[in-house]
Amino acid sequence: MDFSWSKEQLELKRAVIEFARKELTDDLVQRDREGTFSRDLWQKCADFGILGLPIPREYGGQGMDRLTTVLMMEGLGYACKDHGLIFGMSAHMWDVEMPILDFGTEEQKQRYLPRLCNGQAIGAIAITEPEAGSDAFSLSTTAEKQGNYYLLNGTKTFVTNGPVADVFLVFATVNKKLGFLGITAFLVEKNFPGITVGKNIDKMGLKTNPWSEIVLDNCKVPVENRLAKEGNGVAIFNDSMEWERSCILAGFVGSMEKQLEETIQYARERKQFKQPIGKFQAVANRIVDMKIRLETARLILYRATWLKETQGSAPLDAAMTKLYLSESWVKSCLDAVQIHGGYGYTTEFELERALRDAVGSTLFAGTSEIQRNIIAQHLGL
Amino acid sequence: MEVNALVRQFIKTELVTDHLYSDLQDNDPLLTTGIIDSLGIVKILAFIQEQFGVNVDDREIVPENFETVQAISSLIQQKLAGKQ
Numbered sequence: 001m002d003f004s005w006s007k008e009q010l011e012l013k014r015a016v017i018e019f020a021r022k023e024l025t026d027d028l029v030q031r032d033r034e035g036t037f038s039r040d041l042w043q044k045c046a047d048f049g050i051l052g053l054p055i056p057r058e059y060g061g062q063g064m065d066r067l068t069t070v071l072m073m074e075g076l077g078y079a080c081k082d083h084g085l086i087f088g089m090s091a092h093m094w095d096v097e098m099p100i101l102d103f104g105t106e107e108q109k110q111r112y113l114p115r116l117c118n119g120q121a122i123g124a125i126a127i128t129e130p131e132a133g134s135d136a137f138s139l140s141t142t143a144e145k146q147g148n149y150y151l152l153n154g155t156k157t158f159v160t161n162g163p164v165a166d167v168f169l170v171f172a173t174v175n176k177k178l179g180f181l182g183i184t185a186f187l188v189e190k191n192f193p194g195i196t197v198g199k200n201i202d203k204m205g206l207k208t209n210p211w212s213e214i215v216l217d218n219c220k221v222p223v224e225n226r227l228a229k230e231g232n233g234v235a236i237f238n239d240s241m242e243w244e245r246s247c248i249l250a251g252f253v254g255s256m257e258k259q260l261e262e263t264i265q266y267a268r269e270r271k272q273f274k275q276p277i278g279k280f281q282a283v284a285n286r287i288v289d290m291k292i293r294l295e296t297a298r299l300i301l302y303r304a305t306w307l308k309e310t311q312g313s314a315p316l317d318a319a320m321t322k323l324y325l326s327e328s329w330v331k332s333c334l335d336a337v338q339i340h341g342g343y344g345y346t347t348e349f350e351l352e353r354a355l356r357d358a359v360g361s362t363l364f365a366g367t368s369e370i371q372r373n374i375i376a377q378h379l380g381l
Numbered sequence: 382m383e384v385n386a387l388v389r390q391f392i393k394t395e396l397v398t399d400h401l402y403s404d405l406q407d408n409d410p411l412l413t414t415g416i417i418d419s420l421g422i423v424k425i426l427a428f429i430q431e432q433f434g435v436n437v438d439d440r441e442i443v444p445e446n447f448e449t450v451q452a453i454s455s456l457i458q459q460k461l462a463g464k465q
Binding site for chain 1: 412413415417418419420422423424427436439440442443444445447448
């Protein structure tokens with residue numbers, strides 16, 4: 001494996017960092033407190049090209065390879081502390097755009113991808129249900145074919161981007177008897193008859209990214225809005241989860257790097273007992289652990305992305321990446337808070353928010369426990 | 382051993398937990414009986430790749446290719462023929 005980045009790739013990363021420093025600054029503390037999504041920042045990211053990074057140019061994207069996309073998302077996370085925004089964009093990109101690109105018909109790609117890339121439309125994935133969380137394939141939303149359309153019935157919850165989404169990738173079963181191979185994916189637009197989008201669900205972190213419930217009550221979806229064949233939903237979901245688990249945390253690796261730099265600086269400047277606190281081994285050791293976590297997280301991220309891109313499927317590595325990055329991020333946030341002491345606990349220092357945001361990463365796209373189950377299964381256990 | 386026998390043996394050994402299906406036949410249903418569930422499919426895909434050296438494309442993971450031992454074997458045979 002070649003670990004070096006080209007001059008062009010590093011230039012792109014620098015450009016994203018500069019963009020984020022200049023354009024993605026607003027009163028984040030206030031928006032986090034209020035749980036406000038910024039469509040303005042979303043549009044700025046779309047205009048810069050972030051929303052279409054991995055999408056070919058013919059569909060309105062930037063045509064970047066996946067590793068370059070991940071590097072740029074890492075740059076974004078380094079310079080932008082709005083983890084909710086990054087999370088929402090990542091879900092839009094990996095959970096909606098990529099399934100359309102990988103499984104959609106030419107007509108579906110032309111109809112949806114340009115709008116998703118240029119910011120006109122926001123995408124959301126809707127699989128989780130009130131009674132089907134980790135056991136996602138036990139979902140009960142049904143899709144009944146009637147002539148040239150399907151009628152969808154059921155309730156979805158924890159829909160990332162839900163309240164602001166224009167296009168939902170909804171998973172429903174066309175035949176419960178077939179179990180998980182009855183699950184089928186549909187592209188449902190917010191103005192289709194029979195879909196109701198609920199209010200923003202307040203939560204612990206990632207508060208600038210809105211989540212909601214959606215209710216499908218005889219929601220009429222044209223046959224041409226089915227993504228791939230009936231029963232192909234599990235493959236679509238697994239593909240999107242592999243992308244998500246491999247890549248969604250790329251931005252947060254950048255965030256870990258920025259947090260490490262700020263913590264080192266603080267440990268050098270903050271003096272107690274007449275010396276910088278970084279001179280105390282108890283503090284230095286925590287920072288060393290943060291550094292090792294960052295570098296190992298980075299390597300596992302790049303490796304999983306490379307495998308997924310070159311082999312098409314990398315479920316084991318995707319699960320390991322998701323598990324390791326999310327748990328590393330939480331641990332490093334806790335270390336950063338501890339090193340900053342009382343200041344780290346204050347809202348002003350923005351570490352408590354990062355910690356709240358990080359906890360979510362151990363839950364979405366499959367909890368840490370589910371990732372361990374997947375890994376164990378691949379080990380033949 | 383022929384493809385059907387290898388597939389049948391794998392499913393009996395690795396996935397059948399209910400003694401009712403211990404005498405699994407090539408045309409017995411695998412999906413409606415829950416013999417293959419979402420975790421089981423991962424094992425089958427890994428088995429196909431390891432045993433026969435062929436990859437199943439995501440688009441091929443549909444009921445008609447996994448509903449019986451016969452269906453799975455036919456998919457594998459098609460892929461093996463395509464390799465030649």
